[in-house]
Amino acid sequence: MDDKTLTCDVLIVGGGPAGLSVASTLPDDVKTVIVHQDKAIGLPIRTSGGCWLSDIERLGIPEGMYNPLLTNEAFADDAHTVLPLQDAVPAILDTPRVYQWLASLSDQKDRTLLLDTKFITTRQRNDGLYESDIRVRDGALERVVSRYIVDGSGWHFAVLDALGLAQKPERLAIGTEYEYPIATNAPNRGLIFVGSKVPAGYGWAFATARDTLRVGVGVIQPDTDQSPRKLLDRVVNDEAYLARLGLELVGEPIVHSGILPSVPYDERLVFGHVIRVGDSANFATPTVGEGIRVSIEFGRLLGEKLGAAVKTGRDGPLKAYERACRRRMKRNYKWGFLVNTRAARYTPENWNASIRRMGKVGPEVVVATFRGEFPLHKVAKMSWSLWRALLRSRIRRLKTKLGLS
Ligand SMILES: Cc1cc2nc3c(=O)[nH]c(=O)nc-3n(C[C@H](O)[C@H](O)[C@H](O)COP(=O)(O)OP(=O)(O)OC[C@H]3O[C@@H](n4cnc5c(N)ncnc54)[C@H](O)[C@@H]3O)c2cc1C
Structure with a gap:
């Protein structure tokens, strides 16, 4: 092996919440490289x-790294509702601090973190090991040889794509966000x-833990060809609209x-010794695109299981x-x-009706929809709540028509 090659048990591509969480629960002596x-x-x-x-409490994220949102509202063109969330409190993570904290959880392990380093491609050698080309800014290293590779590269699908294991996603949520000083905006308010x-x-718009206000727009392409940046510019330059949102x-x-x-x-996550996690495994909730807590939780699980696979040489833990x-x-x-x-x-018009409904269906339905959680008993309750809300509005309209109200 030349001095441009690093050898390890596990190569993790991507130092986002998923990759960092995998590293954090690997056993201390498993030699790991994160690029x-x-x-x-x-x-x-x-x-x-x-x-x-x-979730923040369950995952042990330290205080001071997030800002709880105590008032939450939703606006459509002709509808406005205060979201009924009951005990479910949304909060905004200070992601640079949270991710740095996640990285610190593996500082004492046999881990090498290579920043400013790009994974280019990989191939499996005859001995079963993966030889990956990397590009480091200072040019010191060129290759990593590993037994396992974790694809935590987010929407890039860098490893899966290099090995032809999965199609890069063609439908993408693309978002742009502007961050302003908090000024007179309420420090614990969020809205969509x-x-x-x-x-x-x-x-969306919400206050952060860093005394700022973030306003953003996300769209799904190719469902629309509009640029989120242009849409956001239209929002932030429309004084009347901002006044309506109270911003x-x-x-x-x-x-x-x-x-x-x-x-x-896609339920296939394990391809022999190549495993995907986080956005490269489509972990973000399809309803609102919330992927951080899921990436941390299942990244930690992968770290534990991968540790067991490295130690025993068995693939069973990865299947688990x-x-x-x-x-x-x-x-x-x-x-x-x-x-x-x-x-x-x-x-x-659909959105007007939907936002009005959100104000009526009760917290369970609203929270389940936002969290992307639909167990059977909730689906049954949701259907019932939706029917009830729909029925009530029909009856109201009929009464108005008949002059009874
Ligand atoms: C606009 C927007 C708003 C969002 N809002 C929320 C939200 O409010 N709440 C929430 O929970 N989730 C949100 N998400 C989703 C959330 O950010 C992701 O689900 C989460 O970051 C996934 O973590 P990850 O580690 O899998 O990927 P990422 O966070 O994307 O991290 C992967 C990292 O890998 C690096 N990488 C990629 N390719 C290579 C390579 N070839 N070599 C080396 N490194 C590489 C990238 O630079 C990146 O930093 C949002 C996403 C977007 C786009």
Whole structure:
């Protein structure tokens, strides 16, 4: 082996929440290399960081790294509702800090973190090991030889694509976000907006833990060919609309943008010694594209199972990871994807009706939809709540027509 080659048990491609979480639960003596193409962990920001307080606590994310949202609203062209979320409190993660904390969880392990380093391609040698080409800015290393590779490269599908194991996603959610000083905006308020301002997508605004206000727009391409940046510019330059949303934008914003796959869940996660996790495994919820908590939770699980596979040489633990993901995601994401593709075709009138309904159907339905969780008993309850809301509005309309109210 020459001095341009690094050998290890596990190569992790991508230092996002998924890849970092895998590293954090691998046994201390499993030799791991993480290659991450950005110069720093968590920067530039490519995500909004929306999560839920209950998950933040469950995952052990330290205080001060998130901002709870105590008032949550939804706006359509002619409808507005305060979202009934009851005990479910959304919160915005300070993602650069959270991701750096995730990285610190494997600092004491036999781990090499290569920043500003890009995975280019890989091939399997006759001895079964993977030889991967990497590009490091200072040019010191050129190759990593490993027994296992984890694809945590997000929507890039870098490893899967290089080995021809899975198709790069063609349907993508693309988002742009502007970050302003908080100014007079409420420090614990969040909102979403839908309708004619954001065809085939939705917009959001919320206060962060860093005393800022972030306003963003995400659309699904190719469902629309509109650019999220142009749509967002239209929103932030429309004073009347901002006044309706109750937002004050001050100063020059910092711009963030990001991409995530918006395709059906694919239950195949393990390809021999190549395993996918996070966005490269379509883990973000199809309803609102929330992938951080899922990537952390199942990234940690993969780290444990992969550790067992490295130690025993058996593939069983990896299959257990695949099964656990399937149990959690397959059915939920099937329902979620139905909601996603339906909503992508919504007209402004459909959105008006949908936002009005959200105010009436009760917290269970709203929270389940936002979280992308549809167990059978909830689906039954949701159908009943939706029918009841629909029936009530029909009766109201009939009464008005008959002059009875
Ligand atoms: C606009 C937008 C808003 C979002 N909002 C939310 C939200 O509010 N809440 C939420 O939970 N989720 C949100 N998401 C989704 C969430 O960001 C992702 O689900 C999550 O980041 C997935 O983590 P990951 O580690 O799989 O991938 P990523 O976070 O994408 O990390 C993968 C990393 O791998 C690196 N990489 C890629 N290719 C290579 C390569 N060849 N070599 C080396 N490194 C490579 C990338 O630079 C990247 O940093 C949003 C996404 C977008 C785009």
